[in-house]
Amino acid sequence: MKLVIAIVRPEKANDVLEALYRAEVRGISMSRIQGHGGELDRVETYRGTTVKVELSEKVRFEIAVSDAFVKPTIDALRAGARTGEVGDGKIFVVPLEQAVRIRTGETDAGAVTPVDDA
Amino acid sequence: MSFAATTTVAAAVNAGDTAWMLIATALVLMMTPALGLFYAGLVRSKNTLNTFMMSVGAIAVAGVMWALVGYSLAFDQGNGFVGGLGHALLRGVGFAPRPGGTIPQLLFMAFQATFCIITVALVSGAVVERMRFGAFLVFAALWSVLVYAVLAHWAFGGGWLQAHGTLDFAGGVPVEMGSGFSALAAALVVGARKDYGRQALLPHNAVYVLLGAGLLWFGWFGFNGGSGFSTGHSSVLAFTNTLLTPMCTLVVWFALDLIRGRRVTAIGAATAIIVGCVVITPAGGYVSPPWAMAIGAFAALPSYAIIMWRPRTRVDETLDVLAAHGMAGFTGILFIGLVAERSWNGVSNGLLYGNAKQLAWQAIAALAGPAYAFTVTFVLLRVIGLVAPLRATDHEQALGMDVVQHGEEAYASGDGAILVSTEAALDAPVLVAQP
Numbered sequence: 386m387k388l389v390i391a392i393v394r395p396e397k398a399n400d401v402l403e404a405l406y407r408a409e410v411r412g413i414s415m416s417r418i419q420g421h422g423g424e425l426d427r428v429e430t431y432r433g434t435t436v437k438v439e440l441s442e443k444v445r446f447e448i449a450v451s452d453a454f455v456k457p458t459i460d461a462l463r464a465g466a467r468t469g470e471v472g473d474g475k476i477f478v479v480p481l482e483q484a485v486r487i488r489t490g491e492t493d494a495g496a497v498t499p500v501d502d503a
Numbered sequence: 504m505s506f507a508a509t510t511t512v513a514a515a516v517n518a519g520d521t522a523w524m525l526i527a528t529a530l531v532l533m534m535t536p537a538l539g540l541f542y543a544g545l546v547r548s549k550n551t552l553n554t555f556m557m558s559v560g561a562i563a564v565a566g567v568m569w570a571l572v573g574y575s576l577a578f579d580q581g582n583g584f585v586g587g588l589g590h591a592l593l594r595g596v597g598f599a600p601r602p603g604g605t606i607p608q609l610l611f612m613a614f615q616a617t618f619c620i621i622t623v624a625l626v627s628g629a630v631v632e633r634m635r636f637g638a639f640l641v642f643a644a645l646w647s648v649l650v651y652a653v654l655a656h657w658a659f660g661g662g663w664l665q666a667h668g669t670l671d672f673a674g675g676v677p678v679e680m681g682s683g684f685s686a687l688a689a690a691l692v693v694g695a696r697k698d699y700g701r702q703a704l705l706p707h708n709a710v711y712v713l714l715g716a717g718l719l720w721f722g723w724f725g726f727n728g729g730s731g732f733s734t735g736h737s738s739v740l741a742f743t744n745t746l747l748t749p750m751c752t753l754v755v756w757f758a759l760d761l762i763r764g765r766r767v768t769a770i771g772a773a774t775a776i777i778v779g780c781v782v783i784t785p786a787g788g789y790v791s792p793p794w795a796m797a798i799g800a801f802a803a804l805p806s807y808a809i810i811m812w813r814p815r816t817r818v819d820e821t822l823d824v825l826a827a828h829g830m831a832g833f834t835g836i837l838f839i840g841l842v843a844e845r846s847w848n849g850v851s852n853g854l855l856y857g858n859a860k861q862l863a864w865q866a867i868a869a870l871a872g873p874a875y876a877f878t879v880t881f882v883l884l885r886v887i888g889l890v891a892p893l894r895a896t897d898h899e900q901a902l903g904m905d906v907v908q909h910g911e912e913a914y915a916s917g918d919g920a921i922l923v924s925t926e927a928a929l930d931a932p933v934l935v936a937q938p
Binding site for chain 1: 698701898901906917918920922
């Protein structure tokens with residue numbers, strides 16, 4: 386069981402969601418963050434004030450998956466988020482000690498496996 | 504002798520009329536930033552400034568072109584199609600009124616300039632979120648002369664429509680249908696936004712939209728109320744109809760929203776205000792107040808239908824200029840031919856009051872204006888497209904037009920912004936990752 390954290394470009398967030406959906410990865414958190422991944426700085430000018438904006442808008446996905454789902458999740462994230470330019474983002478996979486589904490009390494793999502509605 | 508000269512001028516220029524037209528001109532100029540606010544609320548937050556700047560850009564380039572040649576081509580004596588160049592660079596435009604007028608021609612020119620400006624700004628609604636700013640400015644400058652000035656000549660400047668008796672009080676042909684059908688052509692040539700039809704592209708601030716619509720309505724009292732060029736009956740009638748008509752459009756729009764989705768929407772209400780103001784623009788000074796209310800109620804139907812239908816097509820006429828302006832202007836122009844009343848306007852009756860010829864000339868205007876606007880806009884943008892790209896790249900659209908085209912953000916947080924103190928940095932290119 387792993388926690389997959391991906392930091393991607395905001396303009397690619399929709400493509401990532403689509404790719405994750407196609408890979409049948411469910412159970413996603415997403416947040417807007419500010420980050421810097423080594424891309425070129427942006428210059429903005431407001432009247433006489435010129436600034437170099439080092440932090441760019443990024444979107445962070447957090448996805449808890451069972452081991453079998455780690456690779457499909459990473460593949461989907463890369464497929465959705467990649468433009469080939471500096472600043473496409475990173476994927477971090479970290480071990481996950483425990484997961485609990487609040488509604489049922491299920492733990493670990495049971496908790497991160499989506500409920501089949503059908 | 505000096506006494507005689509003074510009385511001559513006093514007899515020609517009316518102080519009350521001039522006072523009202525000074526105010527009306529300022530009211531109409533305010534409509535363009537109001538439109539910028541209205542449009543900015545309807546786009547995604549990353550395109551807020553670019554969308555607003557298209558309206559500001561229209562003030563700049565269309566206003567300058569108007570003073571250089573546009574006013575002359577619209578209002579100087581020429582042929583039926585276009586005016587002459589006698590007033591180019593505002594030659595001969597001074598304190599004396601035009602023939603039959605009671606306000607200085609200089610003020611008349613200024614009032615008409617604000618019409619040209621907002622019409623150009625209206626067209627921008629079709630191409631927001633992807634058209635390059637430089638290309639838009641070039642388009643705006645040329646369009647204001649090739650399309651607006653010509654249509655204004657037809658309807659207001661003694662051109663063929665006016666000569667044959669087509670009635671257009673405040674610009675159903677040049678302003679509303681001119682912008683609406685040009686918008687359709689512009690959307691077709693520039694093409695859809697990168698994400699159109701794939702992602703939900705939602706308005707980012709409905710309050711801007713409502714505030715923009717409210718300010719537009721306020722300004723419209725100058726637009727329609729000023730188009731009588733006096734404080735006389737036609738101005739009072741148009742002013743009052745500008746109050747009554749959008750109210751009725753709002754009520755019907757509410758009903759249509761309720762029927763369709765069981766909820767009355769705020770952005771729908773803002774749209775209804777525009778549609779109501781547009782439909783009474785051509786008809787304001789020619790129809791009775793009860794008929795103005797009926798026209799306002801009816802006008803909701805075709806415009807609402809187009810707004811529902813258009814997003815199901817592949818035509819990304821983004822902010823529905825065709826529905827709100829083209830269609831409502833068309834409705835207003837035709838209704839003059841049906842319900843104009845000489846007892847109210849002192850000029851002509853419509854079909855219901857026994858004058859079928861009026862309807863015929865309204866119908867001709869309702870076909871000729873859109874045909875000219877669509878065709879010339881289509882060709883003009885194709886030609887500009889040969890010289891410079893019209894569209895931002897997909898990558899630039901993804902980043903947002905504000906940062907790419909203007910190097911600013913509407914909602915800059917300042918987080919991570921480092922002050923650059925050296926002058927050298929001003930010359931540095933805007934550094935964004937290339938696709």
